[in-house]
Amino acid sequence: MYLFKRAADLREALGQEKKAGRRIGFAPTMGALHQGHISLIQAAKAQSDIVVASIFVNPTQFNDPKDFEKYPSTIQQDILLLTAAGADYLFLPSVAEMYPEGVNGSHPHYDFGYIESVLEGASRPGHFQGVGIIVHKLLDAVEPDDLFMGQKDFQQCMIIKRLLEITGSKATLFICPTLREPDGLAMSSRNMRLTPEQRVTAVEISRTLQWVKDNLADRPFPELRAEGLARLEKAGFVPDYLQLASGSDLRLLEAPENGPMAILVAARLGDIRLIDNMTAGR
Numbered sequence: 001m002y003l004f005k006r007a008a009d010l011r012e013a014l015g016q017e018k019k020a021g022r023r024i025g026f027a028p029t030m031g032a033l034h035q036g037h038i039s040l041i042q043a044a045k046a047q048s049d050i051v052v053a054s055i056f057v058n059p060t061q062f063n064d065p066k067d068f069e070k071y072p073s074t075i076q077q078d079i080l081l082l083t084a085a086g087a088d089y090l091f092l093p094s095v096a097e098m099y100p101e102g103v104n105g106s107h108p109h110y111d112f113g114y115i116e117s118v119l120e121g122a123s124r125p126g127h128f129q130g131v132g133i134i135v136h137k138l139l140d141a142v143e144p145d146d147l148f149m150g151q152k153d154f155q156q157c158m159i160i161k162r163l164l165e166i167t168g169s170k171a172t173l174f175i176c177p178t179l180r181e182p183d184g185l186a187m188s189s190r191n192m193r194l195t196p197e198q199r200v201t202a203v204e205i206s207r208t209l210q211w212v213k214d215n216l217a218d219r220p221f222p223e224l225r226a227e228g229l230a231r232l233e234k235a236g237f238v239p240d241y242l243q244l245a246s247g248s249d250l251r252l253l254e255a256p257e258n259g260p261m262a263i264l265v266a267a268r269l270g271d272i273r274l275i276d277n278m279t280a281g282r
């Protein structure tokens with residue numbers, strides 16, 4: 001695996017690969033890698049000729065500076081995992097490389113419309129603008145044919161779909177299923193920060209989602225939401241939201257509708273904010 005720290009050098013190397021007719025697959029990450037990330041690399045290997053991963057903890061998408069400071073970093077292990085998974089290139093830029101204009105410099109503003117205003121957008125002001133800024137920069141550096149992201153960040157996938165339209169990127173977005181721990185907890189870099197007690201409690205988030213999903217056809221959703229939130233609180237979470245939404249446009253729903261839907265949850269355990277979702281309907 002080749003490691004690049006500068007966008008210009010990466011662009012040049014990937015230019016050679018493209019000239020040779022190879023299809024470039026790209027999986028952006030913030031590191032502290034787990035099997036969920038590795039599943040994106042595996043999907044990219046199956047679809048593309050060359051697999052590029054990036055690791056960059058993007059300051060502009062953290063609305064809470066403490067969350068940014070405490071974000072886990074396991075770079076040595078990440079490099080081993082990516083090499084073992086067969087990634088061809090790792091882009092590992094510095095903050096100065098990605099933000100020559102300065103983190104607080106002037107950045108584009110993206111019109112993501114409604115999808116930026118709800119759920120994570122409502123709870124984390126500016127978060128999706130930060131995601132848009134960095135993914136736009138990464139797409140400029142890699143110019144992938146295929147882009148791999150996880151359903152774990154359901155709303156982020158919708159934002160990126162819109163970003164690809166806004167920027168005129170030709171990349172095809174592949175949304176990969178959420179990998180879970182054996183007990184059902186969605187894999188997440190933030191899980192590393194959970195205490196052993198919190199780790200036991202954390203499973204309640206996926207159990208609650210599954211319980212809502214199992215009862216969706218039989219009980220009014222507002223009742224399920226109220227009980228689900230109470231259940232999370234009882235387990236020790238400070239819940240943020242538990243919502244049912246259209247899977248195509250993220251309209252919040254009070255009752256199931258025909259077509260794809262998602263049940264989405266965000267809740268805090270101590271100072272660690274966890275999100276998860278499950279799809280429902282078809």
Ligand code: AMP
Binds near residue numbers: 180189
């Ligand atoms: P992150 O490093 O958290 O920014 O995540 C990088 C990419 O990995 C994003 O596209 C995430 O949606 C994806 N991802 C994170 N957790 C999982 C998981 N448990 N299963 C599958 N993909 C994931």
